Amino acid sequence: MSALETLAEVSATRLNSFVSKWKSQGKKVVGYVCTYLPEEILYAADILPYRITGKGAADTSLADSYLTRVNCTFSRCCLELAFSGQYDFLDGATFVNGCDHIRRAFDNWRSHQKALPFMYILPVPHLLSPEALVWYKEEVVKFKEAIEGHFGTTVDPQKLKEAVSTYNESRKLLRRLYDLQAGTEPPLKGSEVITVLSAGTAMPKGEFNTLLRKLLEEAGTRKRVPDKKTRLLVAGSVLDDAEFIENVEGLGALVVTDALCFGTRSFWDLTDETGDAFDALVNRYFNHVPCPRMAGEYPRRMAFLKEQAARAHVDGAILEHIKFCDLHGTDNALLKRDLEKAGIATLELERQYGPLADAGRLRTRIQAFLERIRR
Amino acid sequence: MIVAGCDVGSLTAEAVIMTNGSILGSEIIRVRPTAEQSAKDVMDKVLAKLHLSYDNIDYCVSTGYGRETIPFADSNVSEISCHGRGAQWLIPTIRTVIDVGGQDCKAIRVDERGLLEDFVMNDKCAAGTGRSLELMAEVLGVDITRLGPLSLEATSPVVITNQCSIFAEMEIMHYLCEERSIADVAAGINEAMARRVKMLVGKVGVKEDIGVTGGVSKNIGVVQYLEKMLGKKFVQFSEDPQIVGALGAAIFAAEKARESKP
Amino acid sequence: MSTPKADAIERIVEAFEMASALPEDMDLESPEMKALIEMMPESRRNTFLAMAKDPDVRKMSAVFNRCLGIYWRKLLSAKDEGKKVVFVPFNFAPEIFHALDMIPVCVEVLTTMALTLEEGIEPYLDLSVERGLPDTMCSAQRAVIGLFETGLLEKPDLLVNGALGSCDPNSKAFEYMAEKFNIPVLYLDIPFYHDKRALDYYAKGYKNIVKAIQEMTGAKLDVDRLREVVENTNRASELFFEINELKRNVPNPVPNYYNMHHTGMKLTMVGTPDAVEYYQTALDVSKDRFKRGKSVLPEERIRLLFLYTGYYFDNSIYSWFQEEMGVSYVMDVLTAFDFNPLIDTSSVDSMLYGLAEEMLNLPMTRQLKGGWDMPDNWLSDMLYYARTYKADCGVFTGHTACKQAWGVYRLVADELKRQLGIPSLRLEGDGWDSRITPMSVIKDQFEEFFATLL
Amino acid sequence: MKYAGCDIGTVAAKIVIVDDGQIVAHETLSYKNLPKQAALDAMESALSHANLTQEQIGYCLATGFGRKRVPYANGDMPEVVCICRAIRRLNPEIRTVIDAGGQSIRAFNIGDNGKVSDSTANEKCAAGTGKFIEVMAKALELPLDRLGPLSLASRNPLSITSQCGVFAESEVITYVNEGKERGDIIAGINRSVASKICSLVRRITLKEQVVLVGGVAKNNGVVKYLEDDLGLKLTKLEIDPQLIGALGAALLAQERHSASR
């Protein structure tokens, strides 16, 4: 099996073979949802951080009795899977107060009979001030202690250093992949990249790195994607749906980079490996490319988007957001204005998460957008 | 060189045949069970009228929601591009096209060549579509074609506040039992529709001249409200605005034919 | 819409001045009054009648409207007098700006006041969306953004937002305003918890903001001036604590409409002598009503607690409760200031810390940060208020943009039911946008709910 | 003395006339746009079935969406109260009532004291309502009473992804055009409505016995999917579930009248 095939399989199966193997060794698996959670701490405690998504929820009828129509379909899909027992294999879940929706999804989950044995929320400030950094560090310490207390383990400083290095390795490899994608005739389709990313959050990073390395080797021998396509950047709300990108690419585009939360935003910045690992980790997570939840950071997000657009030579940008997601919805409105000003054609798309998306209607808009770029 | 544009929408299908930059003929039909069938029927009809056959067509572009399933089309172009192109071809000064059809509503900005500059299309829900007007006309007990003229007779239009087209029916009933006149209710319906369209148009920014296409452009009530809200007059098409999509497709067809057979 | 030309604030001020000029012994049935009322746009008429029908409410309203009229007029002349104007959300205490001789405008209160505009706020709500904002954002800020877009509302010198962590739409709306209209902005982060550590963190952030405000505007904080303001605040707090005491009585003598006033006062004018005057009037009226055994009509049948906000676009609902339904509206989150501290005025530090503590206990910040069942959060407060004010039922008004409230309301309502046996009604309708659910429909739903309670 | 209950819903007018608590006449009339007229017509027809005249009605209570527009009513009552009254008469063991009518879905509990103790109502979107089903039935050119039977016979219900009535309609038309079985389509619709009702109902705590009332209860397809989703059997009533509101109103009319004398 090629590395890509293995990764695709991981991405497609909730309880995939790597997780099963991990569990069969008697080790714990803990879910998370946000890029502000320092996964390395779990990893160093020999706990597998597993990203919770709403992939595969066919409807949201269980979740809808708690969350409502005005809550985003991502948080509803996640809760649906939790309530229907699909996350029973997790030993715990650690959320972040990322946004109003996911915070309330967490509230509902931990108050429900399907609550996992360990339910923890790590509060992250919404400002990047020195005081906020202190607060965040204290919270990460509390989080570490909570993990140690509940699972009866300790986060050994040496193991933390190793975890940091493993995670950095992963980020560097992903960046190499993205560099290839940024060139002419990239080796992978954008939808395949999404699959890789999604697999990377559902398996141990060490093994993921091995597969990534193999993938990069294979990339050299792969048939290249012809370059006559319109090169696009995708940014916005959480996107786990390779099909969405496939749809876009089916219309003659190629998604060559992104600014998605579990895309470049999550791996662009490395952790400093020289000093104290814990402090470095806290700094890295606090200061990484800011999410729209971070107030006053719009200019930085804008700059990051422009940087990605320039690096990957894109012809246009798709800014998607899940309906009712105000964080990304508002940001996208501003980003659209500023990207267009900078001469980058931009399409704003409001959509539903995963299977609930209305593909036909989206297709028309995407096709028209591509026609607009190619005119 | 003879080219064709074929637009299969959710309610109607149109075909336009062109040669050397002028329209030879066009047809509009109600949609058939499948997009394929609609396309074939409308095409047969226009070809018969012009005494032509499929062999005479050098290139055909399809558009509309059924655009991807039409066997005789050489390629397809989105209805957004086609509406912009067709409208601008008819009236070269047009920069904004508002297209309100059965299932969607779009605001399109084009450049001086009729090519897309930007656009928005409604997504979320059916409120503010032609189909929702039909449902409301039904509750009123009038034919959809009467909704516009009736609304011109209104003396004090009602205010329809409900966002949902299905629930708006309830509000309409409410007014009917209060014995408000049909004309006042019709005007309220058109006003609510215009308000929704206006919101969308604002998103792309209006540049004059402005033209309105799609079935709802035949509703004089909606059109007048919209003109008032935007504070602008719309330009009038010489052709039936419903064929604008198909016309745009035919123009693209002519271009593509030139590209492929130099 | 017929596009209005005149400045929005100017027209709002006129409306308030007109409302405050009405004599106490006014006869609503007189032909002149009838003609005048007939002329008003519907929403303004409803609100006017809600304030004018009952003589006690009229008395309180006259003071309220006069104070507010003066206040908004100051805003009009701010430019000429070289005063800086700052926009804040409804969880940012106004005192510091009064002390700095700046004019704080609470965006949500401004939206509520703008309801008196002839054209209503709907055109502005729509315009904000037309110009880019998602339509799922909160109408309380969208109206103001729409007004900015038209140029009918002068831009403030500064924006200060303290909603980070309690309401995303709110903080994003401020970021949007800042970026779109180029207005300087400051943010205050709300901690997730409600303990000493959280208060210290928050107070530090607050102190930094106060410093930044001075640096950005050149204003200087004077300790005596601050003390004067904070003393007014303390005085107002004592008065409204006393009013709250009266509210505990069955039947409740405090007029329903007081709740509307209370929110408006507390979030804009507290710290001024005018606010003290208003609370004194409201207390006197309520005491007098208590003596006379006066309450809602025909008699108090239901004591209602709003589990979050009420409705603002049509205040006739409160007089309907008061005069027809026998419903005493005891509390909502926007008037829930029972945990408001009395501030230690010994030093600048103690006062700033006290103001921060006051703010950490303001609506939205107190109940909506963190988790729903954490200490001093939504559930604990609702249980407290329901018990203290002997509520018979809870109502969640389901304001469309309040996603986090919608997302957890059910758990709160379930617990109220389980622990106190209090049933709750869940409504869906926007607090400011009359088009989401018209008042007639809201009233029908209330009527049905009340019928099940009796 | 006879008493009448008149339930003017959003899509149908229902009349029940009782004599000493027993139903002596009833009528259901679908209507389009004039509730007042529908109320008059339905009453006239109910009276003529039972050979009665308006004068013989001692007291009439109206309920439902159009309750304030019934010219001959002596008073009106919210629907929940009427339904609750009727249910207590028909089966006092019932603790949860789901009412699915033309434009509203509501669910409430009845406490041991016979009072409504907890309730919830639908959101501002037509998804899941009787009206939604009606729009679909029309697109399928099927009369309402065929919906249940056809759906029950279906082996593989199609999935209806759109929650919006208008968009779902076009999905349905596409299915029809593709030559899909109408039974499978309607089963898909019923399933999607049931799932919507279900998530709404779960907002309150279900207590058995549970009953489904309102016109949608006559659609066995919805009933079946709802039972599957909720994982319980719905209690059957001995009378037409669409008449419950009107029956309750009639019973209350009788009580009111006796109390006032």
Ligand SMILES: Nc1ncnc2c1ncn2[C@@H]1O[C@H](COP(=O)(O)OP(=O)(O)O)[C@@H](O)[C@H]1O
């Ligand atoms: N003669 C007419 N008068 C008023 N409205 C009309 C008329 N014809 C069509 N419409 C409106 O136009 C809508 C259909 O628009 P159309 O552009 O044909 O839709 P589509 O592009 O989806 O096929 C109908 O729903 C109706 O509201």
Ligand SMILES: Nc1ncnc2c1ncn2[C@@H]1O[C@H](COP(=O)(O)OP(=O)(O)O)[C@@H](O)[C@H]1O
């Ligand atoms: N015979 C039937 N079979 C299936 N469904 C029915 C039947 N009769 C009515 N319905 C459904 O019931 C709905 C009307 O319910 P009803 O309780 O009368 O509503 P309302 O009280 O709002 O008028 C219709 O929209 C339809 O979906």
Ligand code: SF4
């Ligand atoms: S998509 Fe938006 S609203 Fe939903 S969880 Fe993510 S950030 Fe929150």
Ligand code: SF4
């Ligand atoms: S609100 Fe109405 S129009 Fe909108 S999606 Fe729902 S059913 Fe459709």
Ligand code: SF4
């Ligand atoms: S809490 Fe609700 S009302 Fe307040 S700003 Fe947020 S969304 Fe608006």
